[in-house]
Amino acid sequence: MKLSNIFILSVLFGLGIVFSVFAHCDTVNGPVVSDAKQALEKANADIVLKWVRQQDEEKIRKAFNETLEKRKQHPKDKGNIDMSFYEEVVKLHRAGEGVEYSGIKTGEIKINPITEIADTALAKSDAGELIKMFPESARADIQSDFDEVMKKKKHMNENIAAGREYVASYVKFMHHIESLYGAENTETHGQNKETHHKH
Numbered sequence: 001m002k003l004s005n006i007f008i009l010s011v012l013f014g015l016g017i018v019f020s021v022f023a024h025c026d027t028v029n030g031p032v033v034s035d036a037k038q039a040l041e042k043a044n045a046d047i048v049l050k051w052v053r054q055q056d057e058e059k060i061r062k063a064f065n066e067t068l069e070k071r072k073q074h075p076k077d078k079g080n081i082d083m084s085f086y087e088e089v090v091k092l093h094r095a096g097e098g099v100e101y102s103g104i105k106t107g108e109i110k111i112n113p114i115t116e117i118a119d120t121a122l123a124k125s126d127a128g129e130l131i132k133m134f135p136e137s138a139r140a141d142i143q144s145d146f147d148e149v150m151k152k153k154k155h156m157n158e159n160i161a162a163g164r165e166y167v168a169s170y171v172k173f174m175h176h177i178e179s180l181y182g183a184e185n186t187e188t189h190g191q192n193k194e195t196h197h198k199h
Helices: 003-014 031-042 054-073 075-096 113-124 136-153 160-198
Strands: none
Touching: 031 054, 031 075, 054 075, 113 136, 113 160, 136 160
C-alpha cells in the first residue's frame, strides 16, 4: 500500500471519523438516481429498470409514465416531480436487496471513501489503484470480482436482463470491497489504540 494511502486511511480512522452507513445507492449522486435522471431526460424507462427486480418492473414503468405526464402538466414543479420518481426507484431497489428504505440522502452525507475509489476504478476500467488499498491476501479476489463487473458492464445496455446481471455483480463487488475495507481498518484502528494505551 502506498504511504499516501496509508496516511489518508490512518487520519480518517485515527480521528474517529464515522462514514455514513447509508448505502451508496441511497444518495442523490449515486448510480441509481443517476440512471433515473437519464431515463427521464431520454424518455426511456429501460435505462433505470436494471436497478429493480423484474417483479417491480411494472410499478416503475407506471411511475415513469406518470412522471413524464406530470412534467408536462406542471413544468415549474419538475424538481419535486422528478424526486418522487427517484424515491420510488431507490425504494424498490433497496427492497430488492432486503433493506429498509430511509429516503434519498443529499451530497452532505459522507460516503465511504473506498466506494468512491471503486467507482473511479470501474469508470477507468482499471483496478490498479483500488487493489493497492488492500493487503496481498485479498487482491486476487478483488481483481476477480472487478473483472466480472467489467465483463457484465460491456453488455449491460443490450437488454434489461443483461442490465440486471451487471447490477447484481456491481452490488456484490461493492459490498465485498466495503466489507473488506471496514474489517481491515477497524482492526488497524484497534491495534493503534492498543499501542497507544501501552505508552
